[in-house]
Amino acid sequence: MTKEKININHAIKDLALRYRPREKVKRFGLKALSNQELLALIIGSGQKNCNALELAKKVERCLLTDEKLEKKIKTKKDLSQIFGIGEILANKILASLELGQRLSKEQKQKQISNPKKIFELSAELYDKKQEYCLAFSFNGRQELLSRRTIAIGGLNYNFLEPRNIFEPAFSLGASSFILVHNHPSGNLEPSDDDLLLTEKVAKIADLMGVKLLDHLIIGKNNFYSIREHFAELLVI
Numbered sequence: 221m222t223k224e225k226i227n228i229n230h231a232i233k234d235l236a237l238r239y240r241p242r243e244k245v246k247r248f249g250l251k252a253l254s255n256q257e258l259l260a261l262i263i264g265s266g267q268k269n270c271n272a273l274e275l276a277k278k279v280e281r282c283l284l285t286d287e288k289l290e291k292k293i294k295t296k297k298d299l300s301q302i303f304g305i306g307e308i309l310a311n312k313i314l315a316s317l318e319l320g321q322r323l324s325k326e327q328k329q330k331q332i333s334n335p336k337k338i339f340e341l342s343a344e345l346y347d348k349k350q351e352y353c354l355a356f357s358f359n360g361r362q363e364l365l366s367r368r369t370i371a372i373g374g375l376n377y378n379f380l381e382p383r384n385i386f387e388p389a390f391s392l393g394a395s396s397f398i399l400v401h402n403h404p405s406g407n408l409e410p411s412d413d414d415l416l417l418t419e420k421v422a423k424i425a426d427l428m429g430v431k432l433l434d435h436l437i438i439g440k441n442n443f444y445s446i447r448e449h450f451a452e453l454l455v456i
Contacts, residue, residue, distance in 0.1 A: 225234070230278070242261065258273075259280055262316050268405070275302065275305065279302065282299055282302065287420050299314070335443060337436060338356060338436055341367065342436070342438050346402070346440050351372070351401055351402055351403070352402055353369070353370050353400070353401040354399070355367065355397050357372045357388050357392055358392060359392075385421060386430070387426075395431065396430060398434045401436075402438040408442060420455070425455070432447075434447040
């Protein structure tokens, strides 16, 4: 069986339905489209002897020659010089890329400080036979800066050195942090020591200019967020 060749120099309307980006979106959704086809949708219509797919191919090639999409001045100039693109369409393409990058970054930021995500990043604690305490430090945009083990053994405020709790955040200039420790028994209910530790650390952190966002207790298959159940203990 010979593979059917697609002549993208033809007008889009002359292509078989399965090769038209708009028809593919209707049938399969945006995720089914290639980068070239997504760009063709943004471009809309092509020029004589150069349809939107062919223009999209040139645009994609231009973008890929840049090491970083942040080089917008050079990229915009290069895009504008492609026949059929021009400054207005170049701005439209770059605006679409910028929006995608921002939304993606915001989503990652929301996920990283989400208790469930922190739980997933603490997977090695699930089956530990003794207690471990971790500190996750974040910058002002709540992007993860570090994850460090700050204590091993019985955890209470008298056992934990304050410098061990705060050093990871201060050494990186973090704005906030999350504490995580496991209960080897599998019981997720916080002890009185857990709650007292959370309250004291939150108050001291606030005085020192950082925020304790949460304190998670990790079990074998689940977690407990002290913030979700005892928000009054945290100074937010």
